[in-house]
Amino acid sequence: MLSPYIKLNDNCGLCSRLRLANSDKDFLFDGGHNLYIFKSPFAEKWPGALMPIFKRHIYEQSDIRPSDLPDTLHTLVCLEKALRKVTNCKRINLVKFANISHHLHWHLIPRYHNEIYSNKCSWELENVPREKIYSKIEESLFEDTSLYEKIRSQALFEINNRSSPYFGCALFLRPCELELRSKIFTLDLDEIIKLARDNPEKWECLLMKRNYHDFAWDFIGGNCEVNEYPEFGMIREVKEEVGWNITRYKEVTRQWKMGAIKGIVYLAIPENQHYMDDEPERVHCAEVETVKYFNLVEIMNSPNFVDSVKGRIKAFIENKADFDSIDS
Known part of the structure; x- marks a missing residue:
């Protein structure tokens, strides 16, 4: 019209x-x-x-x-x-x-x-x-x-039926200390966020290696479907890519591009406690080669991670409501 x-x-x-x-x-x-x-x-x-x-x-x-x-x-x-x-x-x-x-x-x-x-x-x-x-x-x-x-x-x-311009992705965190790791399911989301922001060197983030884009490490999640909100896109993509059901989640940062929102990053907690393992239990799919935990500070300082990953981690640690990155 x-x-x-x-x-x-x-x-x-x-x-x-x-x-x-x-x-x-x-x-x-x-x-x-x-x-x-x-x-x-x-x-x-x-x-x-x-x-x-x-x-x-x-x-x-x-x-x-x-x-x-x-x-x-x-x-x-x-x-x-x-x-x-x-x-x-x-x-x-x-x-x-x-x-x-x-x-x-x-x-x-x-x-x-x-x-x-x-x-x-x-x-x-x-x-x-x-x-x-x-x-x-x-x-x-x-x-x-x-x-x-x-x-x-x-x-x-x-x-x-075109794809949505928005993305929703999950930030899965675990403590490096095994004792705290066993207690993480008893913490509420705000406690986890504060602990990770106060001592990022003691926390790790789960990333996946996709079977495209030069096998770059990336967040679990992806583009939304038509008329799908980023939070539901995140939940669906996590289920498709690693087979996990999300029980709790909270927005921790979002991306804006030239005045328009592009997507949202959520701290996410799945129902399966095996996600804390060194090789987390997951459903294999053709799109994801493997998943692995990386130290938050290592991600920030390493040349092996693309700008979009660094931008999201940096915004989370620095408690920024939004972030920008070159290759997103």
Whole structure:
């Protein structure tokens, strides 16, 4: 839906199209927070071509607010996925002109396998007749009246089922001292947090080695599903990756990126007391090679850990409400 609070330009042709979208024969669907999706003029030569129009009157991509960037890019990717699935095209041209209409929009143009000028960009073929673009005209594609309905259906499926931009991960801590380790299940979360922050050299953190990203050590947890809160994403990911059920948890820090929240780190306590063992009991999965405890201070001082891990540990120890890191 186009918000009544969005400021449009009275002298802009694309702003007018946004206002009158429901009566526009080429309007296809609402792409979410930031985009309306129209049939592109390029569709006369390349069936399935789309024209997403940004809902606010801005000129360049660099004018997009940081908080709107992830949604905008993700929606464009979803449109591309839908085009590839429905049209079975060879590749897709994605272009932003706006030389005449000074309003941010894009064209997604499917390029087909039987094109003669496959090495040329679609906008280079503006004056080439359709009959000379293809070695053989696939009339079924040009005459398919349901093509855009199929694209619309697939695109909305991709948009509504895309992954969440948020993460939720678990900080599993254990004391280095065996005597205290045996008592940790009797402590409440605030006591554990205070003890670890007061003497981080006496505490260890469980990390996992993933089977990708150069086998880097990382926190247990990961990206949330669509409409999933970070805390529930953390609980689900822990269950999937190490097979543990979380009984208690508390937020200890969160990450913000350019004014938008990205994810949350939770001190977590699982129900299985074997998680304190040197080789903790876990359910093996294809994504996780192994898990291991590391000293908190060692993590901070070692070059073997990526910035995202160090940033989260540092924020926890220093009691920072949020943190930043280069590679997250």
